[in-house]
Every structure is written in structure tokens, then in C-alpha cells.
Amino acid sequence: MLLSAVFFTLPAGLAAAQTLPDHYPADYADLIEKANEEGSLLIYSNMGPENWEPLIAAFNQHYPDIKVETLDLGPGEVFTRYRAEAGTGVATADMLAAGTIGDWIQAANDGLVVDYETPEARFLPEWSLPMPGVYTFSADPMILMYNKVLVPEELRTASMEEFFANITAHPDVFKGKIGTYDGQFAFGESINFAFVRHHGDKAWEWFDAIGPSARPGGGTGGMIEKTVSGENTASYFASGPVLFPRLEQGIGQIIDWKFPSDGTPVFLRGVGITEKAPHPAAARLMLDFILSEEGQYAVAEGKLTAYRPGVKPEGETSYSLDEVIEEIGGEDKMILIDYDPDMLKEHDAFIARWAKAFGM
Structure with missing residues (x-):
């Protein structure tokens, strides 16, 4: 404490x-x-x-x-x-x-x-x-991260659909080296729940396909460290505000990152x-x-994401929600991780389904 x-x-x-x-x-x-x-x-x-x-x-x-x-x-x-x-x-x-x-x-x-x-x-x-x-x-937007050294540029897609397809198509690059939050815990559950709500059955198909290659657990700080070291080659649903300040410390030479183009969780x-x-x-x-x-x-x-319309802070590694929306091409590309009461009602079934996909 x-x-x-x-x-x-x-x-x-x-x-x-x-x-x-x-x-x-x-x-x-x-x-x-x-x-x-x-x-x-x-x-x-x-x-x-x-x-x-x-x-x-x-x-x-x-x-x-x-x-x-x-x-x-x-x-x-x-x-x-x-x-x-x-x-x-x-x-x-x-x-x-x-x-x-x-x-x-x-x-x-x-x-x-x-x-x-x-x-x-x-x-x-x-x-x-x-x-x-x-x-x-x-x-706060959730992002994709790649190790530039280990992941060829053509595989560093911004599309989540293409990202998941690349994981299964290129096991030599990604198998056992994908970081993300554990969907069995509150923060990870809410991100995954909103993502599934947005993409529907396709999201479950993606999760089923990439589950064996993923290593869920820990926070964004750990994802960054493992992606920088090469222990992971990529991570998804990482917190942008945790990564962005660290880019000023030189890790941008190793880390490439993207706002998911087919739905950025916020x-x-x-x-x-x-x-x-x-x-x-x-x-x-x-x-x-x-x-x-x-x-x-x-x-x-304070390194978090201001969302009030019209607020645009200065600095290359500081984003407001207005700027995120501009980058991804509109509010319709934003997946709000909101206060959906169905998340509580469906908690047990959702956790069981997620755990099955990821072998946990």
C-alpha cells in the first residue's frame, strides 16, 4: 500500500x-x-x-x-x-x-x-x-504493441482482425509470445467483454484461434518490458497512457504501436x-x-487521457480522446468500455468462455 x-x-x-x-x-x-x-x-x-x-x-x-x-x-x-x-x-x-x-x-x-x-x-x-x-x-485507449526487431513491418498491422490472422499464419513469429490482460480479472474482463460485444461471434473465433499463442497476465508495464526484451513479440489491449510517456525514454526504437483500426477499446x-x-x-x-x-x-x-471535447494537450506522446478519434477515423471506430450491466449478469458464463479459449 x-x-x-x-x-x-x-x-x-x-x-x-x-x-x-x-x-x-x-x-x-x-x-x-x-x-x-x-x-x-x-x-x-x-x-x-x-x-x-x-x-x-x-x-x-x-x-x-x-x-x-x-x-x-x-x-x-x-x-x-x-x-x-x-x-x-x-x-x-x-x-x-x-x-x-x-x-x-x-x-x-x-x-x-x-x-x-x-x-x-x-x-x-x-x-x-x-x-x-x-x-x-x-x-484511456487500449493499443497494439510490436517488437520492431522481431516482427517484420508487413506484419505490424493496425487491424485486430489481421493481427489475429497473422498470429495463426506466422507461428514462428508469434506462438507463445503474445501478451495481454487476463480476462478472468476485472480490468481484463471489461476490455474483453466490450470487444466481444462490438465484434460478436467473430471475436470468439479469433480468441479460440490465438488462445494457444497468448500469454495473458500482468499489467501493461509488464507487457512493455516483455515486448522490449523479446520475451513477447507483440501485445494487445495494452494501455496507451502507460506506454506513451515511456516512448520519450527511448523504447520507441524497439516498440512500434497502433490504435486498433477496426475498433479501439477506450x-x-x-x-x-x-x-x-x-x-x-x-x-x-x-x-x-x-x-x-x-x-x-x-x-x-498526469499522463492519462483527457476526453473533454476541445482539449488537445501539447506533446508528441500525449493524446486526448479527440486526437485518438482523429487517428482512428471517427467515433464509430471507438469501442467504449462502458458500464454495461450485462457484464455483471453474464460474468460467470463470460469468464468460463474466455478461459476455455485461452486454456486457463
Whole structure:
């Protein structure tokens, strides 16, 4: 467990004269006053300091009197810890930010998050508010990766259909050397579920064909290391935001990558205010800021994917969702890994079918 107590302090009163956007309610100044009186904010998330620091620094430029602390936990632990603490009356988190779709669905159904309507909602895609009180923090694309040295350029396709065909057609290159997430666990399940929903029976045919060549397990960091070393020649459904910053460190000489051209999975990382929040006003300010244009630029600076329309961060290895959509040729080429309740209803059958295809 990593406690990342990230505190930023600026001279008191710096934000006192700030001008609020026209679309904010007239009484928003009262909310700011209450938040300043609360003076602190605790967030449970499965993100590290490198993701939070730019966002908290930007937030504190406006609200220097609010001390922000983040606790870095496993994605499932974000919810189990909050449930345990809230159930016993112990002081707990004001906000949750995590990437486990099933946990968010259950949390919303159980009333663990506040149905807060942000003034920023009018500027956001409809899909970014999947359930009352659950907003989207970032929308992260899943990509294909290849080892340039071991995979000939003509086999480094952007098409998932061609990628799967190449695996079976060229076992000398790919057999036993394909990395991906384990679809039996929450993150991998949600990606695979959305992919199958999009492609239908063809997806199962592909999985059945390439299952013996794949080595599911671990996260994107491990996929990168194995693809760089040559232990894997390719990986699919890797997280783009994990890879992109590392390209600046020289691995672009070895790694080639693609947005899948026939459907790029996009993972929606959730964020919400807890029903038992000790500092509800501060939590509302932070949620509004995360969803604002300035906040989304700070999300991008924290190496995640800003999705608010019009946000386009600078830098060759920093992508917004607008830029991903441009690259893949339109929103219809995007597979949203959304909050489909069928994923929970079909969980056992889906896991069994996936495990059969991959021999697990």
C-alpha cells in the first residue's frame, strides 16, 4: 500500500478574487466558502502520485486552503476499504477514483456515491456520466504493441482482425509470445467483454484461434518490458497512457504501436463523491475541477487521457480522446468500455468462455 500524501500550499487568499465561469450557479461562492472551512480532501484511487500531482497543483492554484491527500490502493480495494470504513462510521474517503467497471456499477446501485450534478456536465459527452453520481475521470485507449526487431513491418498491422490472422499464419513469429490482460480479472474482463460485444461471434473465433499463442497476465508495464526484451513479440489491449510517456525514454526504437483500426477499446476511469464524505463541499469543488477544461489539461499532464471535447494537450506522446478519434477515423471506430450491466449478469458464463479459449 502506497500512501501518497501530496500537499500543495499557496498563499492564503490567492483564489479569493477568482472569477467563476458564467455557467456556474450564483451560489457557488457559498460552496467555495464551505470547502475552505472544511480545509481538506481525501481521495482513494488506483492512481499514483505522477497522475495526481499536476491536477492537485492546478486545483490548489484556485483553492490553496484545501489540503488534498490521495491514497493509492488496488482498484478493488478502493471500494472494499470505503465500504468497510463507511459501515463502521470511521472517517473515510471523500472521493473514489478507480478503473473497475463492475465495482462502480455495484457502488452506484448500493447508493455509495452522491448524485451530484456538476455545472460542467453540459460540456461533456453523454456517455461520460454512465450512472447517477459516477463521472468519467479519463478515457484511456487500449493499443497494439510490436517488437520492431522481431516482427517484420508487413506484419505490424493496425487491424485486430489481421493481427489475429497473422498470429495463426506466422507461428514462428508469434506462438507463445503474445501478451495481454487476463480476462478472468476485472480490468481484463471489461476490455474483453466490450470487444466481444462490438465484434460478436467473430471475436470468439479469433480468441479460440490465438488462445494457444497468448500469454495473458500482468499489467501493461509488464507487457512493455516483455515486448522490449523479446520475451513477447507483440501485445494487445495494452494501455496507451502507460506506454506513451515511456516512448520519450527511448523504447520507441524497439516498440512500434497502433490504435486498433477496426475498433479501439477506450476504458472509462470512474470518479465520484462518496455518500459518507467528511468534506462534501471540497469534494464537489474537486469533481467540478477535474471535469473542467483546465482540469482535463491537468489530467493529460498526469499522463492519462483527457476526453473533454476541445482539449488537445501539447506533446508528441500525449493524446486526448479527440486526437485518438482523429487517428482512428471517427467515433464509430471507438469501442467504449462502458458500464454495461450485462457484464455483471453474464460474468460467470463470460469468464468460463474466455478461459476455455485461452486454456486457463
